[in-house]
Amino acid sequence: MGIRFFQESNEVYGNVADVVKDLNLTFIARNMAHNNYGDVTYILEFLKHPLVTEEEIEERQKVVMAAYDNTPFIYELRKVIVQTWEDLQQSLKAVQDTRGKHLMEQTVIGIQVESIRSLIIGLQNIHELLQKYKNQCQTSAFVSFYDSFYQEEPPELLEEQKDLVMHLDSFKDKGEILLCANVGSGFTLQDADILAVSKKARRLSGGLFSGKWGQVISNEEVYQSGVEFANQVILKLLERCIPFMQHWEKQLNTMMRQAMFLAGCARLYQRGQESGMHFCMPDKKDEMADRVYELSLALQTLEFPIPNTVSLSKYRSILVTGANQGGKSTFLRSLGIAQIMCQTGMFVPAQSYPLHAYQDIFTHFTRREDVTMNMGKFEEELKRMEQILGGAKKNTLILLNESFATTTEVTAFQIAMDITHACLEGGVTTWLVTHITKYAKELYREGHDDVLFLSAGRQTDGEVRFKMYEKEPGDTSYGLELYEQMIESGK
Numbered sequence: 001m002g003i004r005f006f007q008e009s010n011e012v013y014g015n016v017a018d019v020v021k022d023l024n025l026t027f028i029a030r031n032m033a034h035n036n037y038g039d040v041t042y043i044l045e046f047l048k049h050p051l052v053t054e055e056e057i058e059e060r061q062k063v064v065m066a067a068y069d070n071t072p073f074i075y076e077l078r079k080v081i082v083q084t085w086e087d088l089q090q091s092l093k094a095v096q097d098t099r100g101k102h103l104m105e106q107t108v109i110g111i112q113v114e115s116i117r118s119l120i121i122g123l124q125n126i127h128e129l130l131q132k133y134k135n136q137c138q139t140s141a142f143v144s145f146y147d148s149f150y151q152e153e154p155p156e157l158l159e160e161q162k163d164l165v166m167h168l169d170s171f172k173d174k175g176e177i178l179l180c181a182n183v184g185s186g187f188t189l190q191d192a193d194i195l196a197v198s199k200k201a202r203r204l205s206g207g208l209f210s211g212k213w214g215q216v217i218s219n220e221e222v223y224q225s226g227v228e229f230a231n232q233v234i235l236k237l238l239e240r241c242i243p244f245m246q247h248w249e250k251q252l253n254t255m256m257r258q259a260m261f262l263a264g265c266a267r268l269y270q271r272g273q274e275s276g277m278h279f280c281m282p283d284k285k286d287e288m289a290d291r292v293y294e295l296s297l298a299l300q301t302l303e304f305p306i307p308n309t310v311s312l313s314k315y316r317s318i319l320v321t322g323a324n325q326g327g328k329s330t331f332l333r334s335l336g337i338a339q340i341m342c343q344t345g346m347f348v349p350a351q352s353y354p355l356h357a358y359q360d361i362f363t364h365f366t367r368r369e370d371v372t373m374n375m376g377k378f379e380e381e382l383k384r385m386e387q388i389l390g391g392a393k394k395n396t397l398i399l400l401n402e403s404f405a406t407t408t409e410v411t412a413f414q415i416a417m418d419i420t421h422a423c424l425e426g427g428v429t430t431w432l433v434t435h436i437t438k439y440a441k442e443l444y445r446e447g448h449d450d451v452l453f454l455s456a457g458r459q460t461d462g463e464v465r466f467k468m469y470e471k472e473p474g475d476t477s478y479g480l481e482l483y484e485q486m487i488e489s490g491k
Contacts, residue, residue: 003148003251005141005258006063006345007056009049014360014391016048018384022363022401023336024296031271031299032264038082039260046261050343054284054357060345061281062141067262068269068347070140073133075266078259080129084122085252091115092245112238117165119245123153124162145255152251269347276304279347282355287313292350294334295341305330306466313354315452316424320433321440321473322456327466328433329365329401331456335431336363336399358397358429362388365401377406389419394427401433413439424448440473 013019020026025047026040033039051057067074095115098108130137130146137146269279277298278291291307298305308331310318318335320328338348343357364384367377381404388398404412416439423430434440444453455471457463 002254003145003152004254005145005262006060008046008258009051009056011050011052011360012048013050013362015362015384015388018363018365019336019340019361020044020048022365022399023333023340025337025340027296027299028268028337029264032268033260034264034267034271036260036263039264042257042260043264045257046344047340050340050357050361051345052343052357052359054355057282057343057345057355057357064262064265064345064347065281066141067266070133070136070142071266071270073129073136073142074259074263077126077129078256078263080122080125081252081256081259084119084126085249085256087118087122088115088245088249088252091118092249095242095245109238112241113165116238116241116245119248120158120161120165123158123248127153127155127158265346272298272349275302277349278351280350280352282342282348282353284355286352286354287311288352289335289338289350289354290352292334292338292348292353294330295337295349296333297330298349305334306464307350308334308468310335310454310468311452313356314450316427316429316450317420317448318431318452318454319440319443319473320431320454320456320468321435321437322454322468323458326456326458327468328456330466331454331468332399332401332431332433336361339397358395359393360391360396361399362392362396363399363401364388364403365399366403366405378404381406385415385419389422392423392426392428395429397429397431398423399431402435403432405435409436409438412436413442417442424450437473444473 026044029040029044029047032043051060092115094111098111126149130149134146137143272279272295275298277293277295288309289312290309292310293305293307306327312318312335320331322328334349338350338353339358339361341348342353342355343361364381367380385403392398404415407415413436416434416436420430420439420443422428440453443451453470453473454468455473457465457467457469459465463469
């Protein structure tokens with residue numbers, strides 16, 4: 001199982017690059033990492049890999065809440081684990097760099113001894129931190145991490161390792177290393193193990209190396225030969241430490257990534273509350289996304305955006321129409337970000353939010369035409385939609401933002417109706433913003449009980465701008481009205 005705070009997901013969103021871009025997930029990951037720029041890539045990976053069962057989400061939620069409740073611990077632990085992992089990376093590289101080079105044996109020994117010593121010191125630092133916060137670990141969702149660390153590295157084993165490595169190269173300064181080994185053919189040592197290491201050898205009868213067995217070496221020439229022999233033995237023993245270091249490289253990598261993510265969750269929640277934002281943990285008992293807001297916009301402007309409340313549990317599809325610049329795309333993005341965070345086990349930007357796990361999430365937002373496109377915008381939109389529909393299955397969520405705005409209304413109407421009917425029949429959830437008035441009105445006329453129709457607020461109707469209202473679809477652009485307002489204001 002390994003050492004970890006939580007189980008990770010092997011799932012990944014079907015069009016993950018589009019999801020990241022359309023929902024500003026990289027920007028959110030940067031805010032979670034704050035000044036720890038190296039954390040961004042690792043945090044983003046967790047946002048890309050959804051939990052696809054409600055039970056998995058609830059288990060992750062417990063650990064995320066424990067991180068916020070114990071921020072000093074998770075911040076300190078992240079720092080210690082990152083330092084240990086980075087030191088180990090440098091150590092393994094240094095060891096690898098000695099391969100095939102004509103270096104003095106004692107130089108190679110020095111590099112390898114320092115590498116293993118650095119790792120043991122790092123593990124000791126983690127141990128000391130766990131002991132410092134022992135009570136918090138044992139009484140929270142961190143208990144599995146605490147127990148798995150000590151199952152892998154019991155305190156008595158760590159103490160023994162520390163005693164051995166602290167003076168492993170002490171023979172260079174006339175120290176003493178006690179070995180136990182079998183003598184094989186050709187007078188070679190087999191199954192050698194280090195039993196004890198001491199910084200200074202005990203002297204008896206004036207010998208250079210002496211121990212409890214009496215004088216061992218007194219002739220300088222023989223002594224040098226003994227040192228060469230000892231070098232070879234130590235090198236072979238140190239080579240056996242490489243798999244141990246590689247094992248901990250994998251363990252520390254998992255520990256580090258998860259600690260970065262949890263520290264990022266705690267930091268985002270903390271910074272958001274300091275700026276007047278609200279968050280909640282999604283709950284299966286909730287049906288409404290209450291006062292949900294666009295998190296990336298809030299983080300960018302440091303102002304609280306207009307929130308919206310919408311029922312998500314009752315409807316298979318949400319269709320948003322209304323005036324241009326009315327906040328429709330922002331609203332759609334707010335729901336998408338909240339759902340991604342929900343399926344990562346995080347707090348979400350809302351006062352309440354229903355816990356539901358989709359099997360996959362796709363986004364289809366309009367793209368600006370640029371020189372990198374090898375086809376026209378309409379053809380590019382169709383190709384992306386084909387890929388989405390090919391991967392969509394029951395209990396999939398698709399977010400569509402002004403799709404097929406690049407073709408005629410007749411063509412866009414037919415495509416939109418076909419896609420909507422197929423999704424409703426196939427159990428696929430759609431949240432979409434559309435400019436196609438005819439499509440919205442026709443779908444409303446069909447009388448679907450599982451489709452929610454929203455419209456962006458119009459100040460001329462006494463409504464709040466950027467707020468979504470449940471109503472029958474009407475004209476969406478209000479271009480003539482806007483034109484008349486501009487002409488009137490210019491007089």
